[in-house]
Amino acid sequence: MKKIISLACAFLLALTFVGTLAGCNYKKDYTYKPINRGTLREPEVEFKTAAEDPEQNAKFREKYPTLKKYEQPVKVTVGAIQYQLESDVKSGTTPMNQSFNKIARDVLNIEIEYTVVSVSTGYDQKLNLAISANQMPDMFYTTQPEMFTMLRDTKMLADLTDSLYMLNDNLLDNYLTYMPELLEACMEDSKLYALPQQSNKYASAQRLYIRKDWLDIVGMQAPTTIDEMIAVGEAFAKPENKAKIAEKTGVAASKLVPLSMHKDITYAGSYSAEGMFNAHGASVGSYFKGEDGQLYSSNTSPEARAAIETMRTMYEKGILDNEFSNITSADVQSYVSAGQIGMVFGEWWLPKDALGTCVKSYGAKGADWTWVDLPSYKGNESLPIVDTTLISGYNLVSKNCRNPEAVAKLINLFYDIYYNDNAEQMYGSGVLPSNGFYYQFVPVKVWDGMASAAEYHRVQTVFNELYEGGLNSRELLSGGLSEDLTNAQIAEYEAGGGRLYKISASEKGFYCLNRQVVEKINSEPALKEAFDTMRNREKILHFAQGYPYFVAYKQGISIDKMTTAEREGWGIYHEMIDENGSYAYVVDLSEGKKKAKYDEFYGVALSAMTDKGGYLADQTGIYYARIITGTSGMSAFDEFISVYNRNGGDVILKQVNEWYAAEHASEN
Amino acid sequence: MERRQVITARPARKKINLKEQLTLHSMLLPGIALATVFQILPMIGIIMAFQDYNVVDGFFGSPFVGFMNFYDLFMRPDFMQATLNTVIIAFSKIVCITVLSIVLALLINEIRIGAIKKTVQTIIFLPYFLSWTLLGNIMVDMFSKSGGFNYFLSFFGVEPVSWITSNTWFRTIVVASDVWKTIGYQIVVFLAAIVNIDPALYEAARIDGANSRQLCRHITLPGIMSMIVLMSILNIGNIMNAGFEQILVMYNYLVYETGDILDTMAYRIGLLQVGQYSMGTAIGLFKSVISCVFFSASYFLAYKVKGYKIF
Numbered sequence: 001m002k003k004i005i006s007l008a009c010a011f012l013l014a015l016t017f018v019g020t021l022a023g024c025n026y027k028k029d030y031t032y033k034p035i036n037r038g039t040l041r042e043p044e045v046e047f048k049t050a051a052e053d054p055e056q057n058a059k060f061r062e063k064y065p066t067l068k069k070y071e072q073p074v075k076v077t078v079g080a081i082q083y084q085l086e087s088d089v090k091s092g093t094t095p096m097n098q099s100f101n102k103i104a105r106d107v108l109n110i111e112i113e114y115t116v117v118s119v120s121t122g123y124d125q126k127l128n129l130a131i132s133a134n135q136m137p138d139m140f141y142t143t144q145p146e147m148f149t150m151l152r153d154t155k156m157l158a159d160l161t162d163s164l165y166m167l168n169d170n171l172l173d174n175y176l177t178y179m180p181e182l183l184e185a186c187m188e189d190s191k192l193y194a195l196p197q198q199s200n201k202y203a204s205a206q207r208l209y210i211r212k213d214w215l216d217i218v219g220m221q222a223p224t225t226i227d228e229m230i231a232v233g234e235a236f237a238k239p240e241n242k243a244k245i246a247e248k249t250g251v252a253a254s255k256l257v258p259l260s261m262h263k264d265i266t267y268a269g270s271y272s273a274e275g276m277f278n279a280h281g282a283s284v285g286s287y288f289k290g291e292d293g294q295l296y297s298s299n300t301s302p303e304a305r306a307a308i309e310t311m312r313t314m315y316e317k318g319i320l321d322n323e324f325s326n327i328t329s330a331d332v333q334s335y336v337s338a339g340q341i342g343m344v345f346g347e348w349w350l351p352k353d354a355l356g357t358c359v360k361s362y363g364a365k366g367a368d369w370t371w372v373d374l375p376s377y378k379g380n381e382s383l384p385i386v387d388t389t390l391i392s393g394y395n396l397v398s399k400n401c402r403n404p405e406a407v408a409k410l411i412n413l414f415y416d417i418y419y420n421d422n423a424e425q426m427y428g429s430g431v432l433p434s435n436g437f438y439y440q441f442v443p444v445k446v447w448d449g450m451a452s453a454a455e456y457h458r459v460q461t462v463f464n465e466l467y468e469g470g471l472n473s474r475e476l477l478s479g480g481l482s483e484d485l486t487n488a489q490i491a492e493y494e495a496g497g498g499r500l501y502k503i504s505a506s507e508k509g510f511y512c513l514n515r516q517v518v519e520k521i522n523s524e525p526a527l528k529e530a531f532d533t534m535r536n537r538e539k540i541l542h543f544a545q546g547y548p549y550f551v552a553y554k555q556g557i558s559i560d561k562m563t564t565a566e567r568e569g570w571g572i573y574h575e576m577i578d579e580n581g582s583y584a585y586v587v588d589l590s591e592g593k594k595k596a597k598y599d600e601f602y603g604v605a606l607s608a609m610t611d612k613g614g615y616l617a618d619q620t621g622i623y624y625a626r627i628i629t630g631t632s633g634m635s636a637f638d639e640f641i642s643v644y645n646r647n648g649g650d651v652i653l654k655q656v657n658e659w660y661a662a663e664h665a666s667e668n
Numbered sequence: 669m670e671r672r673q674v675i676t677a678r679p680a681r682k683k684i685n686l687k688e689q690l691t692l693h694s695m696l697l698p699g700i701a702l703a704t705v706f707q708i709l710p711m712i713g714i715i716m717a718f719q720d721y722n723v724v725d726g727f728f729g730s731p732f733v734g735f736m737n738f739y740d741l742f743m744r745p746d747f748m749q750a751t752l753n754t755v756i757i758a759f760s761k762i763v764c765i766t767v768l769s770i771v772l773a774l775l776i777n778e779i780r781i782g783a784i785k786k787t788v789q790t791i792i793f794l795p796y797f798l799s800w801t802l803l804g805n806i807m808v809d810m811f812s813k814s815g816g817f818n819y820f821l822s823f824f825g826v827e828p829v830s831w832i833t834s835n836t837w838f839r840t841i842v843v844a845s846d847v848w849k850t851i852g853y854q855i856v857v858f859l860a861a862i863v864n865i866d867p868a869l870y871e872a873a874r875i876d877g878a879n880s881r882q883l884c885r886h887i888t889l890p891g892i893m894s895m896i897v898l899m900s901i902l903n904i905g906n907i908m909n910a911g912f913e914q915i916l917v918m919y920n921y922l923v924y925e926t927g928d929i930l931d932t933m934a935y936r937i938g939l940l941q942v943g944q945y946s947m948g949t950a951i952g953l954f955k956s957v958i959s960c961v962f963f964s965a966s967y968f969l970a971y972k973v974k975g976y977k978i979f
Contacts (some may be wrong), residue, residue, distance in 0.1 A: 028720065125939045131723055132945055146941070154724035254814070263920055322813050325833050325922050614941040615744060618924070625921035629833065643745065 030608045030651050032658035038190030040183060041161045047176070049169045057169070064165040066412045070109040074403050076410075078443035079116035079130075079140035081123045086440075089433040090505065095441040099430035103417070107427065108409050112443065116140065131156075138401035139410075139444050141197075143393045146605040148186070151396060152193045158397040158404040159191040166408035167195070168415055171446055174198055182391055185602070195407065197393035198446055200453070202589035204268065205384035205596060206275035207582065208375060209350055210343045212368040217244050222370050226279060226310055226377045229343070233258040233319030236342040249365045251339045259314065259343040260321040260336070262329040265624045266617045270353070271332035273311065275345025275384075278597075279374040280307035283385040284620060286599035287656055295600050295660050297653055299620050300641045306377065308637065311628045325625050339367055348582040349575065356571020359559065363567040366560045369574075371582060373594075383597040384589070395444045407444050414445040421536040434505030453587050458533060459542045460577050463550050465530035471521065474555065477548040480565030482511040503540045513544055546572040601656055608655045612648025619643055717950040737950040746928065753839075754929040754955075757910040760843045762903045769851050770896060773858035774884055789859075793852030800849075804917025807845050808832050838923040845918075846911055857899065858892055865891035898974050904966035908959045930955045 045063045048056040080095035096114050104110045115137050118126045124144055130136055131147075136156065142148065151157050164183070165172065175183055179198055186194040208229070210222050215232070218241050223229040235241055236258035246253035261273050266284045268274035277283050282303035287295040298304055314320040321327070327335075335341050336354035339362040344350070355369045374382035395411065397404045417423045418439055423431040431437050439445070471477075485493075485500075487509040493500060501513035521527045534543060549569025552562050559567060574581045588594040605613070623640035626632040645653075712727060717737055719730040741747055772792065779785040795803065810816045811831035818828040831837045869887050878886070912931035919927040930951055938948020970976040 128939065134723065134726075150722070154722050156724055265921070322830065325920050326808055326812050326830075610941070611944070614937060614944065615746075618746070618936065621921040622924050629922060631835075631922060647745070 028607075028611070030611075030655050032606065032655045032662060034659075034662035035188050037184055037187045040164075040187065040192065041190060043165045047165065047172065049173050051169075060165075064162070066166060066168045067107065067409060067416070069107065070403075073105075073109050073111050074406060075111040075113060076139055076401065076403065076406050077113045077115045077137040079123070079127055079137045080114055080441055080443045081120050082117055083120060083438075083440040085438065086433070089438045090436045093436045093438050093441070095443070097436065098438055098441045099436040100414070100417070100438075100442050103427050103430050104410060104413060107413060108406075110406055110410065112410075114443070136398050136400075139395065139397045139404075139407045141393055141395050141444055145391070145394075146610050148194055148394045148396065149605050149610065152188060156399055157193040158399045158401055159193065160195055160397060160404060160407065161192045163397070163405050163408040164192055164195065166405055166412070167446070168412045170419075170448055171198070171411070171415065174448065185391060186394065194394040194396050195411065195444075195446060196391040197395070198448065199392040200586060200590055201386050201388075202384075202586045202596060204347055204386055205586060205589055206268075206278050206345050206347060207371050207373060207384070207585060208275060208279075208343060208345055209355060209369055209371045211341075212370040213248070213366040214245055214342050215370070217241065217248060222372045223375050224372060226375050229259075229375045230310070230314060230317070230319065233314060233343065234317060237318045249339055249362055249367060251362070255335075255338075255340045257321045257335065257341050258319045260327075260332050260341045261324050261345065262327055262332050263325050263625075264329070264621070265628075266621045269329065270346040270350060271329050271336070271344050273307075273345070275374060276311060277304065277307045278385045279382040280304070280310065280377050281380065281382070281597070282307050283599060285617070286385060287601040287653075287660075288597075289600050295653070295657050297644075297649060297656075298599075299616075300644050300649065305634075305637050308624055308627050309634060310377075312630065312634070315628050316630060320628070325629060337361065348586050351575040351582050352571035356575075359570040360564075360567055363559045363562070363570065364564075366558075368559045373585070381595075383595055385597045385599060386589075388598045388600060388602040395446065410442075410444050411446050414439070414442045415448070418445075419448060419451065419535075432502065432505075434502070434510070452583070453590055455535070455538060456576055456583050456587055458535075459538050460579060462530050462534050462538075462543075463547065463577055466521075466527060466547070467551065467554060469524065469527045469530060471517075471527055471547075472551050472554070474548075474551055474557075474566075476517060476520070477551055478563045478566060479514075480548060480563075480568065481514045481517060481544045483514045484508050485510055485512050501536070501540050501544075503544050513540065542572055542576060545569045546577050549573045550577065600660065606652070606655045606659060608648065608652040612652060616644055616648055616652070619647070713949065714953055716946050717953045719946055721946045721949075733946075737946050738954065741947065741950050741954065746924070746933070749925065750928045750930050750933045753926060754908055754910045754931075757839055757842055757915075757927075757929060758907050760839065761846050761911070762900075762906065764843055764847045765851055765854055766896070766900055766903065768847060769854035770858055770892075772851065773855045773862060773892075774888060776855065776859065777862050777888065778880065778884075789852070789855070792855060795849045796852045798849070800911075800913040800917050803845065803849060804914055807841060808918055811837075811841055832918065833920060833922040835923055835926045838919070838927045842911070842914060842918065842927065846914060854899070858895065861892040861895040862888055894974055898970060898976055901966050901970045901973065904969070905959065905963040907962045908955050 043060065043064065045060045046056060047060050050057040082095060085091065085093060095117050101112050104112055115135065116123070116126050116130050124142070124147070127136075127140065127142060127147070131151070136151075164175065167175070175198070182196045182198065183192060186192055186196050208223070210232070212222075214236055215222060218232070218235040218238075220232050220235055221228075223232050236245075236256070239253070242253040242256050245251070245256055260271065261276070262271050265273050268283070268285075274283065277298075280303050282298045282301055284299055284304070286298040288298055288301070290296045311320055315322065315324075321332075321341075332341070332344065333354045336344060337357035339358050351369070359367050359369065361367070374384060376382045395407060397407050417427060417431045417437065420426070429435050482503050484506045485508065490500060490509055490512070493515065498515065499518070500510075500515070501518065503511040503513065505511075521531045531539070531543075546569040548566045549562070550573050552566045553573065557566075559570070576583050578584065585594065589596050619640070623632070623636060623643070627634060627636050715727050716730075718732060718734060719727075720733050720736075721727075721730045725731075776785060776788055779788065812818075812833075813828050813830040815832075817831065818826075822828065829837075831841060865888065869891075870883060873883055873887055908930065910929040910931070912929070912935070915927055915929055915932050916935065919932065934948050934951035934955070937944050937951065967977075
């Protein structure tokens with residue numbers, strides 16, 4: 001026995017020795033090796049959209065069909081995120097039992113099998129595990145650039161050039177005409193390794209949202225500078241003002257917080273510190289061009305330091321939520337909904353999110369919000385910081401997938417269902433959320449990047465036309481535009497030739513657009529023409545929810561005097577319809593009417609970022625939180641810079657600059 | 669003396685009855701198969717700690733980097749801190765749980781009314797069945813600046829403090845809440861040991877005029893001493909397990925300095941970051957090696973002190 005143990009020990013020692021020797025020479029090379037992107041392989045038939053040249057389009061589609069049904073059933077494994085169901089989706093719907101699966105089977109002969117399914121927080125981890133266990137799904141969607149880089153570099157992805165050409169005219173045209181840089185970022189050696197998500201890069205632009213009724217109570221204007229923002233915060237924090245706010249809104253004074261944000265300081269997004277950083281010219285994880293022409297990391301920049309200093313001041317004065325280091329984004333969301341927060345930073349969708357819930361619940365007591373562009377810092381204009389090229393996600397296909405083109409077919413099918421007014425006629429009632437169709441569960445999809453701005457312009461125009469055309473009686477609309485009908489009532493109405501617009505399923509049958517209102521619109525040609533300019537989805541979402549509020553708002557009725565049904569439309573109106581609303585800001589940025597600042601590093605994560613970025617993100621969060629909460633002094637920022645650079649920050653920066661030089665080589 | 673002889677004396681070699689042995693040994697097969705599939709084969713994965721692992725090249729193709737991952741790991745400024753935190757938190761938990769569970773077991777044992785005894789025991793045992801996801805969030809809420817604990821203290825004029833983000837208090841909260849959650853289980857072990865004490869000893873002592881305190885000190889405590897020593901020694905093996913789920917739910921940036929442990933660190937590196945399999949494995953292996961040393965030492969001690977043997 002002793003002999004065996006001695007032998008085993010000797011063997012282990014020898015192994016360790018050999019291992020150490022072999023490993024000594026290993027040093028990872030972080031020099032940036034430019035990727036040879038090459039050029040996208042041309043289609044075998046020239047592409048023209050059906051609108052440009054129907055004949056050529058027909059030839060093209062013969063070669064690259066969009067929704068051709070497989071003759072034999074084809075099985076694909078996929079991953080899906082199990083998001084929370086929205087209110088109009090049939091309860092009990094899961095990715096596995098959603099109606100999209102049946103439609104894909106019937107229309108395309110594709111059998112979808114879900115091998116990686118998780119709630120949103122665990123999805124990336126599950127996917128990561130499946131990949132490490134060599135069980136990557138055939139096709140899936142990921143928002144992680146690091147995952148795409150790793151899979152591309154390890155040659156695990158299929159070339160999707162043919163699949164790209166099989167996308168429908170709108171999507172293909174968007175890629176080729178408006179967003180070729182998106183495709184380029186996903187290419188290597190003339191092969192396309194992902195169908196990137198088309199998004200508006202300005203959609204992530206931050207603004208400051210403020211409780212308007214609180215401002216009225218303290219007698220102040222919405223702030224335009226950081227100093228004014230601090231002054232407003234101080235006013236909100238004063239005990240006598242808190243008492244007044246509490247008395248008016250009915251929320252306990254002890255629960256009121258002047259400005260809130262969540263604990264993940266290094267993450268951008270809603271209710272985060274990103275807006276605060278942007279206002280000072282910084283953005284965590286971004287790289288900007290310095291005066292010497294080289295990129296520098298925003299994390300360790302003087303701008304970030306200034307932002308931290310402001311937050312530290314605000315924390316000290318009781319303006320910034322003293323619990324911020326404990327609370328998640330969802331927590332802030334619920335506090336805003338509960339009428340406890342005075343100011344938050346966030347993107348355009350906040351009005352329909354927690355702000356709208358807040359108005360719905362406390363509007364009768366005057367709760368109202370206003371918003372401003374980022375407050376300026378020391379006389380410098382503060383701009384929202386956005387990515388140079390925004391790829392918000394990647395549709396990826398495994399190189400082991402036997403039918404990579406199925407990804408294009410599924411994306412087309414989703415597009416047809418989601419963006420098409422006649423989807424119900426084409427694919428049956430399975431396309432209704434009330435029958436188990438939930439867009440969030442569709443495993444691979446590409447949003448139409450050009451659709452939202454068009455939608456905004458269209459709906460805004462139609463609302464004004466309807467109002468001017470005479471649909472402006474509060475009496476007619478004040479009860480809301482949805483009407484709960486039984487299936488028998490629906491059948492009877494439709495048998496009489498009337499068209500119903502089903503909003504969502506109800507216990508009785510369906511909530512539909514109010515028949516009286518629809519009949520009034522139909523009775524006047526001008527109204528009908530304007531109304532029919534809207535897409536079906538816009539009628540049952542924007543119009544049904546937002547129009548009664550729009551009419552009351554236009555007539556100058558204050559929020560506390562409105563009916564409950566009118567107040568319900570506050571969110572959608574100020575988000576998607578109001579010409580000074582939150583989405584209008586994104587449209588203005590997209591159309592160049594307002595300015596933004598750009599993160600100069602774009603594309604996918606570099607190897608040094610993958611290896612060292614996680615630790616540095618941790619350290620950034622730790623140091624920032626300590627300084628803001630006063631656990632460490634401002635001088636800790638210098639220590640942070642040194643820790644950051646010493647532990648990989650300088651390696652990453654060197655690689656980023658090499659990348660930048662390679663990307664911009666042609667410009668010099 | 670006799671016992672030692674039994675162990676050390678080599679039994680005379682018997683002729684093996686192959687047929688009989690085969691049947692007996694074949695009964696081991698399912699167990700061996702399970703252990704092989706789930707315990708031994710996955711050990712190959714350890715090799716990842718010595719490679720710059722990537723999925724496509726796998727175990728055999730990924731470049732071999734020797735101890736590079738460990739070198740990188742030891743060079744991380746937060747690594748030693750996380751190791752230290754792990755040991756401090758785990759050690760504190762072991763000491764507190766052992767001491768308190770003995771005290772509580774003795775106290776519960778003294779309760780004479782059966783119904784009250786059962787109720788107290790059940791109440792103490794109850795949190796054991798709740799998950800850390802739930803309890804952790806309750807703790808975070810309770811010990812935040814506007815939480816219930818500060819509300820309670822405000823009656824005594826104490827200024828509110830954010831306990832959960834304080835490096836001074838975080839470990840205390842972690843240890844205290846773990847004691848509260850798991851102590852019920854340990855109490856049951858000690859209560860079982862107390863029940864096993866011969867009642868005749870108590871009767872004899874009572875006849876000699878011993879009071880309750882004397883009974884406890886001279887009969888109950890010595891009676892369960894062997895169990896106390898055994899449990900303490902075996903617990904040493906858990907010195908690297910500071911409670912992953914609990915810390916994951918309760919910690920935040922401000923308390924990484926005192927609260928980040930090896931498990932949460934391995935989780936962040938190995939699972940939250942893409943492609944960092946090797947580094948994650950290296951942390952796991954480091955922890956396992958240390959644990960293995962402590963386990964071996966604790967079993968050795970358990971055998972030396974109490975003659976307790978598993979293998």
